[in-house]
Amino acid sequence: MKYNFYVLAILFTFFACKENPSENVGTMTSTPETMQDSVQDFAIVIHGGAGTILKENMTDSLEKAYEAKLTEAIQTGYKILQNGGTSLEAVQRTINVMENSPLFNSAKGAVFTHDGKNELDASIMDGKTLNAGAIAGVTNVKNPINLAYEVMVNSEHVLLSGKGAEEFAKEQGLEIVDPSYFFTQKRYDALQRTLEQEKTAKKDTKTTFYDPFIKDDKYGTVGCVALDKNGNLAAGTSTGGMNNKRYNRIGDSPIIGAGTYANNKTCGVSSTGWGEYFMRGLVAYDISAMMEYGGKSLKEATDAVIQKKLTAMGGTGGVISLDHNGNVSMEFNTPGMYRAYMNDKGELQVGIYKELQE
Numbered sequence: 001m002k003y004n005f006y007v008l009a010i011l012f013t014f015f016a017c018k019e020n021p022s023e024n025v026g027t028m029t030s031t032p033e034t035m036q037d038s039v040q041d042f043a044i045v046i047h048g049g050a051g052t053i054l055k056e057n058m059t060d061s062l063e064k065a066y067e068a069k070l071t072e073a074i075q076t077g078y079k080i081l082q083n084g085g086t087s088l089e090a091v092q093r094t095i096n097v098m099e100n101s102p103l104f105n106s107a108k109g110a111v112f113t114h115d116g117k118n119e120l121d122a123s124i125m126d127g128k129t130l131n132a133g134a135i136a137g138v139t140n141v142k143n144p145i146n147l148a149y150e151v152m153v154n155s156e157h158v159l160l161s162g163k164g165a166e167e168f169a170k171e172q173g174l175e176i177v178d179p180s181y182f183f184t185q186k187r188y189d190a191l192q193r194t195l196e197q198e199k200t201a202k203k204d205t206k207t208t209f210y211d212p213f214i215k216d217d218k219y220g221t222v223g224c225v226a227l228d229k230n231g232n233l234a235a236g237t238s239t240g241g242m243n244n245k246r247y248n249r250i251g252d253s254p255i256i257g258a259g260t261y262a263n264n265k266t267c268g269v270s271s272t273g274w275g276e277y278f279m280r281g282l283v284a285y286d287i288s289a290m291m292e293y294g295g296k297s298l299k300e301a302t303d304a305v306i307q308k309k310l311t312a313m314g315g316t317g318g319v320i321s322l323d324h325n326g327n328v329s330m331e332f333n334t335p336g337m338y339r340a341y342m343n344d345k346g347e348l349q350v351g352i353y354k355e356l357q358e
Helices: 002-019 060-082 087-099 144-154 162-171 185-203 275-280 283-294 298-313
Strands: 043-051 120-126 132-138 159-161 222-227 233-239 260-262 267-273 317-323 328-332 336-342 348-353
Touching: 043 060, 043 087, 043 267, 043 317, 043 328, 060 087, 060 222, 060 336, 060 348, 087 120, 087 144, 087 222, 087 233, 120 144, 120 260, 132 144, 132 162, 144 162, 144 233, 159 162, 222 267, 222 317, 233 260, 233 267, 260 283, 267 275, 267 283, 267 298, 275 283, 275 298, 283 298, 283 317, 298 317, 298 328, 328 336
Parallel strands: 132 159
Antiparallel strands: 043 222, 043 336, 120 132, 120 233, 222 233, 260 267, 267 317, 317 328, 336 348
16 A cells, blocks of 8 residues: 555656646846856857947947847757757757848948958857858858858868968858948948048057957957757857958957857857957857856856856957757947847747846
């Protein structure tokens, strides 16, 4: 009799757990940057750049435009994940939406170099295999993140640049456009203002050093991290770099471990900000390493790297990240970061400034 009682008790407990799976799933809060210790079947997070993004400098119409495009982008990837698609596909298609928008410093909205060109960088990484692909300095590939993917799956390399990367893009059948496709008046005018400031600085004999990278021109880089139903993470980043950049400068976005990193054991990360500092600090990998070797949670790791290590170095920017359970962190040390997050329940959060917008 006692044996039968124990068997019935065990069966009751088993079926009770089956009836209430939501008890094991973390619920969305109004500040997902702090949400931890949940388990998501799938999740997705994006950014559209970090920098001096202040509400007082934003018109209502522009704010709505950013919110609408961020929503469109993340819902694109969400639907792929919801239907059982891979995290790699979700990352690509989500970033494509932002690459095709002039709102962001990526592809269509890319900033101009000192010589008046648009040079594009991108990278993508598979958290399951640790395979990765990246491109730098391309001028005629409509969607750079797609080329980074082709490098990952159809070459023996990780990083291709310039003319070689463009030749590879043609071989893979990617969409090639005339460089004029990337022209936007807003970005061109920004370059002209910067060039005028350079002339003024050179005429001022008291000026001993001039930084051609205007501080507020760093934001606009786009990125995405996704976790699919198979438990695989992927991360990707795409950018036009820095306004007025010279000498074929390459930032952190195409550098695996700095601008992009994904590992199923730990997390996926996409960075945005002053790339030189993200490269020196290997920011994306550093977050993963703190989790793998230091036992830190995603939130603890991103806080330590962005708010302490990066800030102490003098770097500015932020990251979006997901761990292998779908916990999210959107950490930045700037006044704002364009960002959005969706969990497996379809709940959406979109943010621009320090406080998330409801």
